Amino acid sequence: MPEVLSQTKKLRIVKNNKIIDGKKVAQDIQKELKVEVEAWMKEGHRAPRLIAILVGEDPASKKYVENKMKAAREIGIKSETINLPDTTKESEVIKEINRLNADNSVDGILVQLPVPPHISERNVCNAVDPHKDVDGFHINNIGKLTNNMDTFVPATALGVIELIKRYKVPTFGKNVVVCGRSKNVGLPMALLLHSDAKYECPGYEATVTLCHRHTPPEELAFFARRADIIISATGVVNLIKPDMVKPGACVIDVGITRITTENGKSKLVGDVDFEGVSKVAGLITPVPGGVGPMTVAMLMFNTFKAAKSLTEGNNNKN
């Protein structure tokens, strides 16, 4: 079957030259963190400790939390999940958070989102001590990110930045298109990528165009074709097509959607027409195995950062 052989070969070439291997980078980061955590504990510190609060029984949320807890354990971060029934009142969730805020043996607290509709996501995120807010969702930490002050950068955005850095993708004075304006991915990406490199939480000096559901398709194509980096975080399958990509551009796909293929099988895909775009792009993330694993790795990074900061008493109360 020479047809298949040649396809396999082509895929391999694409892989070697163009694929941003997020799975590999995430593993590298987790190995680096494991070494750092061990060294830190040898200095006499207790293990960092991360607590996840999961309200309800959503299977996807359960799986996400399990992945995070597993990664934490592998690194040497103590991790636990507090499962609360989906009938739990907001005040009870906040009481639980307050207990963890007051517990000096806890470094990182995350509330897995979404929470059931009777609970305010904002109230719950703001209840977490900003110094333990490893998701970076407290309003105070969002303000700090906007001002490029040292803070917990939301893990997915931080993961994309880390991929850009490790693959040495130039950003200074380059054009970036961010598709999707979500408060925890698209917007933090735009905040980091456009801003000045001289800040405490450095920016990346790019010209950023933030596109979203109300950007007309022809305008999205116009901006995307000029972009050196396209970051898509929309959940719209096949939003980014080959004719929208400048040859050699870096394409980062944050989207993750479960679809059913023609033969009835279930499959995860991103926002990018991978087969087509990978022929044009200079670098491209696959889905799965691109940005996804980076989110978990950077959450671990944030947890260790919280542990160091809390232990060393570097608590800036502003």
Next chain:
Amino acid sequence: MPEVLSQTKKLRIVKNNKIIDGKKVAQDIQKELKVEVEAWMKEGHRAPRLIAILVGEDPASKKYVENKMKAAREIGIKSETINLPDTTKESEVIKEINRLNADNSVDGILVQLPVPPHISERNVCNAVDPHKDVDGFHINNIGKLTNNMDTFVPATALGVIELIKRYKVPTFGKNVVVCGRSKNVGLPMALLLHSDAKYECPGYEATVTLCHRHTPPEELAFFARRADIIISATGVVNLIKPDMVKPGACVIDVGITRITTENGKSKLVGDVDFEGVSKVAGLITPVPGGVGPMTVAMLMFNTFKAAKSLTEGNNNKN
């Protein structure tokens, strides 16, 4: 002198059709506020009260504060300036702020920026009670703005938005170029203009490109030519030239620079080549008399908002 006559006539036509008269709009807003403040006081409330802290003797800062205090008095807002010598310690400035925070007869507090270099602008801004922070510079309020939650929007950005609204400039799905990424003008503009209209602090649904000092000139021109709205807040004289503007576009000039003309006179100019661009643009703000007066008007808006919110006890402590 028919030459001059014809010029005068042309200018008048331009004025009637194209000029965004920020001075007039600011006066309208101040008149509206005066009526509202009077009605509110008739309900039995005391007059709103705004305190400015001015550290040092910078003549431009003094002038800005005077303009604000004068506008306040005209509206019926009690206003005072606390002058502190430029040798004042940061801790003393913060002590003064704390005294005002604790004083229930004070609704709005502003610290005129810049402060002398031995004082941290950030520490001072964060010392102001977020509910009295009429400049919107507290980190908490910046976080709220980023999340489109109800807050004090920095006055200049709010002023630009108000001009866009009152001149009925469409933004939904339109292209906006913001030049300049300052934390108190360019960035808040981008945050408001790109975001969803459904939020508590509504966004304006535009596709926003944020350009800055490291955007190459040819890229700035590329984005500007596609823009339905150009907002320039850089302080770079003649940055926006006629060939960079799409016919009919709305051009808003936030820049303000004092230059010396050929005949040795001093003159205020903006970022936009007004004479050239006004021939191409559909709407354009002059400098002076465009965005400048709006900043003062919107500070008054924020002060009355603070007074209402504090009096009515609508203090969201998050």
